[in-house]
Amino acid sequence: MTAPLVTRVAKADAAAVADAARVLAAGGLVAFPTETVYGLGADATDGRAVARVYQAKGRPAFNPLIAHVADLNAAQALGRFDADAARLAAAFWPGPLTLVLAKTAHCPVADLATAGLDTVAVRMPDHHVARDILAAFGKPVVAPSANRSGHLSPTTADHVLADLGGRIDLIVDGGATPVGIESTIVGCLGEPILLRPGGLPRAAIERTLGRKLADTPAAGTDDAPLAPGMLASHYAPRTPLRLNARRVEAGEALLAFGPTPAEGAGHANSVLNLSERGDLIEAAANLFSQLRALDAAGAGVIAVMPIPANGLGEAINDRLARAAAPR
Ligand code: TXA
Ligand code: MG
Secondary structure, eight states, X not given: OOXXXXXXXXXXSHHHHHHHHHHHHTTOOEEEEOSSSEEEEEETTOHHHHHHHHHHHTOSSOOOOEEEOSSHHHHHHHEEOOHHHHHXXXXXXXXXXXXXXXXXXXXXXXXXXXXXOSEEEEEXXXXXXXXXXXXXXXXXXXXXXXXXXXXXXXXXXXHHHHHHTXXXXXXXXXXXXXXXXXXXXXXXXXXXXXXXXXXXXXXXXHHHHTSOOEEOTTOOOSSSOSOTTSTTXXXXXXXXXXXXXXXXXXXXXXXXXXXXXXXXXXXXXXXXXXXXXXXXXXXXXXXXXXXXXXXXTTOSOEEEOOOOSSTTHHHHHHHHHHHHSOO
């Protein structure tokens, strides 16, 4: 665990908004109000900042996060809008609706934030404090609800402080959030589908689309969103993984961790190191991009060195175990 932080709390004014943008730009964590619940914000394009979000929340797994944006241009830089998505955005943004879209070719959102998926969840919140911070920062911000994993979503700055004090840099206090439950999530990757019920009623969405929304077979909740391999269809490499590898066999690729590569690394097909320093935040930030790169290297097997189980190691190991599971 890293040393506790001093968590500052600031009333939402122009100085606090500027402060929030500075902290985000430095890779720090800022809790801020949206119209639904308080979000725990980090620079969506910075894998290490995103890793700190999972660490602060104590999430045992890497669920994909929502990228929050200030305007439609920013949203279109991240995801591809089909006709349904464009209609929903025009009708309900800003507002408590998140759209899951195919990533654009140059989507700058960190692989860790989308959990390695080719899709990205995008939302334009309807709260002046959130919008001011997003505009001042000028880049997309991931913001899961600002609570520890398994706790209730916070609707006041006091809730956030009680749960995340000492774990994040700044809380911008903009009073109680009006909606109080998370945004409704709709997947727009073909037939529109309700991925999570939330602050925008299904009926309003169906009226706008002129038809019914398909249902998630097992609609998710916030902290246990969608069963792995279902709609979020978790990223998994095609190359088989061999976990807890202490030596590399001929023809294998190596995903290393720490300063001492596994025995036989010299004749590996290719080698990438999640973190030579043995830093789990850096390792989390590199996980999905390095898996992709090794998957493309043409090895028969990707050998993965042991990853410690503490801190973010739990989530890293969770994801590696899923990726290694037979399909
Ligand atoms: O109201 C809200 O949406 C709040 C406020 C702070 O904006 N945020 C929020 O974020 O609830 P979070 O990270 O707790 O919820 C993200 C949800 C999860 O259920 C996740 O599985 C889903 O979005 N999600 C994110 N990216 C996805 C993707 N590419 N495909 C499918 N589901 C995705
Ligand atoms: Mg939550």
